[in-house]
Amino acid sequence: MPHIAVTPTPLQSEDAILEHIALHFPNTGKDVLLGRGDDCAVLKSESPLCVSTDLFMEDVHFRRSYFSPWDIGWKALAVNLSDLAACGARPSGFTAGISLPSDADMELVDGLCEGMAHLAAQAQVPLVGGDLSRAERLHLCITVFGQTDTPLLRNTALPDDAVFLIGETGLARTGLQLLEKRGRSACSEFPVPCAAHLHPVPRLAEGMILASLAARWKAEKTSAARIGLMDLSDGLARDLPRLLGKRGASLSLPDPHPSIVQLMRERGKADPEKAARLQCLLGGEDYALIGTCPKYLVEKIHESIPETVFLGSVTDNGDILVDNCPLCGGFDHFG
C-alpha cells in the first residue's frame, strides 16, 4: 500500500479556531443557564460552589514526544476534575485557557478537543468558557466548578481515625519514568503504568459517594460527619502530611502493582519489592483519593466503595510512619 502523506492543516483565524473547538463541546448542561458566547457563562448554583484551577504546561507537565494531543486534552481536564472529586463535588462546568505554539495545526487542536470532550462527556461537565492565545509552547489552564452541600476537606482527622486509600499509587510515576526513557513505545511493554500517567481517571463517583455518606451521617448524628479527603497529586510522601495536618499516622501500604515490581527487577534492583514500595510511597500524579474517617465508618465506606483499602490509623504525634519508614521526597517545579 502506498504511503499517504497527511498534509497538516494550518491554523486559521482566532474566530475560526474557536468555532472549530465549539463543535467538540455541547453548549448546554444540567447547571448551565447561559453557555459560551457572551461575556460570562451563567451557571445555576443551588449548593456551595467548589472551584479549582490547574495549569497543564508542555515540557513541565507533559511532553508532546509521548503525549498524543488526545492524551493532553484528557489529562488537562482529568487533573482538574480530580480536585472536585477530592471535595466530593458534582461537576457543573469548566473553562479552558489554551495557548497554541507556532507549529500547532488544526489536527493538534482537534485531537486536544477530542480527548478533553471525551472525558467531559463521561463526567457530564460542560465547557462554559475560555480563551485562546499564542505562546512558545502548548499551555492549558483549566478551571473547574462543582457543587456539593458537604465539601470534604483535608486536615480534619482525630487520633485513632482510620486512613483510607481509593486507587493505586506509584503507577503514574513508573509510567512517567518509562515514557521519559523509552518514549511512546513504553506503552506496549508497560501498558498499565503508561496509561496511569497518560490517562488518569478522576474519581468523581467515589468522591460524590463519600460526600453523600458524610451528609447522611451528619443528618443522623452531627458528630459523625468527619470524613477528610484529598486527591494524591504530589505523591503519598508529600500529600500525607497535608491530609493529616499536625497529626501523625502509622500506615502500611498495599502490595505494589506487579508491573512496578517487574520494572524494578529489570532495573536490577537488589530488592525489587522494596524498591517498588518506595516507588508507591513517592508516587506523584496518582490521582487516587486518600482520606480519614472515624473507625466505625470503615465498614460503611467499604460497603459503598469496595475498592477502598484501609492503611492504618491516625496518631496523636506528628510522625508519619509508612511500613515503619519515615517520609521524604516530593516534586517542586522551582526546587
Next chain:
Amino acid sequence: MPHIAVTPTPLQSEDAILEHIALHFPNTGKDVLLGRGDDCAVLKSESPLCVSTDLFMEDVHFRRSYFSPWDIGWKALAVNLSDLAACGARPSGFTAGISLPSDADMELVDGLCEGMAHLAAQAQVPLVGGDLSRAERLHLCITVFGQTDTPLLRNTALPDDAVFLIGETGLARTGLQLLEKRGRSACSEFPVPCAAHLHPVPRLAEGMILASLAARWKAEKTSAARIGLMDLSDGLARDLPRLLGKRGASLSLPDPHPSIVQLMRERGKADPEKAARLQCLLGGEDYALIGTCPKYLVEKIHESIPETVFLGSVTDNGDILVDNCPLCGGFDHFG
C-alpha cells in the same frame, strides 16, 4: 547621592513562592466558605454564578519593556473583572494560573501581586485559588466568579432601542501605539492614553447598577427588563455587531478625547479630528460598557449613571452605521 544597586532576589521553591504570594491576598471574603489551601475553594452562592476566563500573555497582550510588574498584575485581573461588569455581576472570587519565566525574580512576583491585590481590594474580590509553573514567558490565566439574579446579556436589542456607552473609546489603542513606539517614556507626554492601556478600570459599579435597574423594572413590568450589555474588549467596530446580533444601528460617536486628536496632529494627519474618530471606532481594550435599552429607560439610566452617553438607535436591518461610516477592522491573534 550614590547609586545603590538593587540585587534581585532569585526565585525560591514553589512552596516558598506560594507562601509569598499568599501574603499579598487575604484568604477571606463575603462569599468565601473555604479559602485557598485545600483541593478546592468553596464559595457561598445564592444567585446564579457568572464565570469568565481570560489569558494575559507576555508579548501577546503585554510587553515587559513598558508594563511594570504592578501594571501586569492590575491589568490581568482588570480585563477579567470587566467581563463580570458586562454581566452586571458582583465579584465573588478569582483564581490565577501564573507561569514564570526563568529570568523572573521575587521582585517581579511581588510587583505582580501588589498590582493585582490593589485592584482585588478595590473590587472586594478575594483570590481563592490558582497554580504556579515555569514557562518561556510570563503568562497569566485568570478566572473570575460573580453573582447576580439578573445577568445582562448581548444581543437582546429590538428595533428603536437606544444604544448607550459608558466610558471612553480609542484611548487604550492610542496608548498601545504610543507605548509600542516610544516605550514607557510615552507615559509622561501622553499620560491619559497610556494609563487607559496600562490600567483599565473595570466598570463593576456601573454594571451592578444596570443589573439592579433591570431587576427592579422586571419586578414592576416584565416587558421592560430588556437591557443588553457587554464590555468593549476588541473595539467598537468588532464588538458592536456582537452587541446587536442581527440588528443594525445608526450611531454617532462622542467627540474623541483631546489627547487622541493631539497625537493625530503630531502624526501630520490631514484631518486629525477625522483620524481620531476612526481611532475611537477601531479602539480595542477600551473596557468601556456598551449596551442597549428601550428608549423610555434612557433617562433612568442617565440619572443613575450620569456618565452614560447615548449614541443612537437600533434599526431593523443588519447595517451598522457609525457617523455614516460602515464598520471594519478588529484584532485577531491568529490573523
